[in-house]
Amino acid sequence: MDGLIIATLLAGVILILMGLLRLGNLIKFIPYTITTGFTSGIAVTIFIGQIKDFLGLSIVTDEPLIETMDKLKAVFVFIGTLNVQALLVGALSLAILIFWPMLPGFLKRIPASLIAVIAGSAAVAGLHLNVNTIGDLYEISNKLPAISLPAFSLTTVQNVLPDAFTIAILAAIESLLSCVVADSMVNSRHRSNMELIAQGAGNITSALFGGIPATGAIARTAANIKNGGRTPIAGMVHSVVLLLILVVLMPYAALIPMPVIAAILFMVAYNMCDIKTFVNLCKTSPKSDIIVLVSTFVLTVVFDLVVAIEVGILLAAILFMKRMSDVTEVEGWKYVDEDDGADSLALRVVPDHITVYEISGPLFFGAADKILKITLDEKRRCLVLRMRSVSAIDATAMHNLEKLYEDCQKKGIQLIFSHVNEQPWRVMEKNGFIEKVGADNFCAHIDDALKRAEQL
Incomplete structure (x- = not known):
């Protein structure tokens, strides 16, 4: 465990150095087709990952399902374990999320996700439905972690340094891409270098409390924007609310049904996946851009974000060079x-x-x-x-x-x-x-x- 904590600490330091060296500006070299492709791919990944909880399936495997395609395959294999009660709770929550914002007056100002959580939890608890909740699937504790320092040694640092660089690079890429997605959703511009510094400081603090590496996540960023978040204050409020939930409301958080969480993430996925933009790019873009767009989308779904970004950037670079070569006479x-x-x-x-x-x-x-x-x-x-x-x-x-x-x-x-x-x-x-x-x-x-x- 000390090795992971030290790697996280070093990754935090590396992220801060990357920010101070202004390496965050390199994010501008990632083409729009790549950001659109992986954003749509992540939306599909989120959707597939939540089908199990939305339908209340009982999926039993020897190893945890990590890859998206494995999760999709498991849905078809275990579709016979469909829980009708879970499906009804999920459908109710999804209906609230869709139609609540259409209500007149001040009611639509109340976040639909909050109403869905309250209504779904009340239905499951009040009607004693056989539906999994957060508390049923995960061990929950309201105890705050204590600060602890790992046992540093030169040998350990040398051993985990390559891993720390990998963590830092992946954290930087995912965090900055989250920022790019957020920019497109709210028509703003983020500060890439400050984002890296903040991510580094956050990972250092997390490691001191025994936490694992963390990055800016596209799904949570999209959920934040969907519910009205526009400034850094939203992130600060999010942290404070999580702390209050941990200390005060954890027993109640355990009552939230999993189909409600799945329905909320369905809506997050829908809002992330700008279908009109994707289709329009396929219709109007040059063939080289379409290849990059579709490849990034498919690789994100079939493999993961890292593979999609690597292959997408490589394809974009090769096709760009081909295009420049063609115009040179x-x-x-x-x-x-x-x-x-x-x-x-x-x-x-x-x-x-x-x-x-x-x-x-x-x-x-x-x-x-x-x-x-x-x-x-x-x-x-x-x-x-x-x-x-x-x-x-x-x-x-x-x-x-x-x-x-x-x-x-x-x-x-x-x-x-x-x-x-x-x-x-x-x-x-x-x-x-x-x-x-x-x-x-x-x-x-x-x-x-x-x-x-x-x-x-």
């Missing part, structure tokens, strides 16, 4: 009438000994091979590369430009560049490429580049 100069000042593509008479190629789009490793497809004609003594539309290049593109320069040298062709932008210029300068080619062969505009070529 290296083409022989096309003569088009277009007024663009000194750097226009107005019709010009280009001497026979000059070849002009226009490069459009970022030159990165996914598109860098297009440079090597440039045709080198020994009859043409100058090759002009127009790079005004190249915003960035990477090491692979730089390597291929050097290879192109070497091929030009072998064939006696002078390489000239036109309109090299700031980032490509810095990369070329740092690489020594400008000095190798000659600074005189880098011109600000295409007209200057053509004049330079005519002089050679």
